[in-house]
Amino acid sequence: MDDLRPGDHACLTYSDAEERLDIVAAFVRDGLGAGQKVICFTDVGGQVDVANELAERDVKPANGGQLAIRDNDAAWLSAGRASATNMIEMLSGELETAHRDGFAGLRVTADMCWATRPVAAVDELLVFETRVAGLFADGRLTAICQYDRQSFDQVTLAFAAKAHPRAVAAAVYYEDPLLRICRQHAPPGIRLAGEIDYRRVPELNQALAEALRLGGDIHVNLTHLTFMDAAAAAALGQAALSLQPGRAMAIVCGRAVRKVLDLVGVPDQPAVRIRLAHGRP
CATH class of the missing domain: 3.40.50.300 (P-loop containing nucleotide triphosphate hydrolases)
Structure with missing residues (x-):
């Protein structure tokens, strides 16, 4: 694009x-x-x-x-x-x-x-x-x-x-039968679909690093993510901590993923905004 x-x-x-x-x-x-x-x-x-x-x-x-x-x-x-x-x-x-x-x-x-x-x-x-x-x-x-x-x-x-x-196609950072991590064009950020655990945190960090370099707010679309472990959630929290003043991380996710984010304290960070995806478990 x-x-x-x-x-x-x-x-x-x-x-x-x-x-x-x-x-x-x-x-x-x-x-x-x-x-x-x-x-x-x-x-x-x-x-x-x-x-x-x-x-x-x-x-x-x-x-x-x-x-x-x-x-x-x-x-x-x-x-x-x-x-x-x-x-x-x-x-x-x-x-x-x-x-x-x-x-x-x-x-x-x-x-x-x-x-x-x-x-x-x-x-x-x-x-x-x-x-x-x-x-x-x-x-x-x-x-x-x-x-x-x-x-x-x-x-x-x-x-x-x-x-x-x-x-034209989205930039794909990682893809296998269980997980897809790709760039989200609008609003700018990344999207994850499937399931992610500690084994794919390096790929998640790579995608987050590029989003950080783009400037502006980061949008993390987890609408179609059905499972996230604490290690992957913590990686999002670390990325949010590295944001410069005035920038924010907007996360959209289902209730199951929101519970994991809550567990590691991601929503407690001032720069993080979380919205539940309509109709997602």
Whole structure:
């Protein structure tokens, strides 16, 4: 994400919904800050969810219709069918509208899952990804196409990766079947999912050290962490102690993890703010 530039056409393949939303939020926030028009395409009924998730990640759209969240079906399907020609014409029209309205450019991010429905044609999606390159030539259009690894077959995923000049992903500090530690883009910090104990404290410290170097408050997302031992909780406490005055560590977690944090005294530190994740045990 940090290396994405105007005119880039990038592919995001994901299996973690939270990671996907973090990257999308960072993409949207950067576009708004650059004075670009931003359009997010999502599933029918998902517009409100996307708006809420962006707000949860501190994405605050400016006035004047700079950010639009639109339904996939209405945008990509015509008479129940996908047409690469129609999709390219639609994007070309949006690009010209953004230019006419005085925006610095157009950013588009789209969840491509609509192509997996029976009424859609995956072959038209492949044609679209091949032919759309011409719209990026002058640097006014920047786009991220989102591909869910659980929805698309491996052949389509491989084609998508090849068809896009760039790829975006979260920085992963550690991953195995039980634990994933990665960078969180928005708000900036780290995210842990699974289970962590004393054996993975070095990897946790590595992730925390980078977050400390970034400056500002550190956000530690433990929403999907189901187990944490005292050693890992103590590592968070040590990182919080090293914060300079004026900086804070914001932790979101479930009740089980909160109990461990309480046990080692993490919430007692003035720089620490803890919030329980809604609906998490």
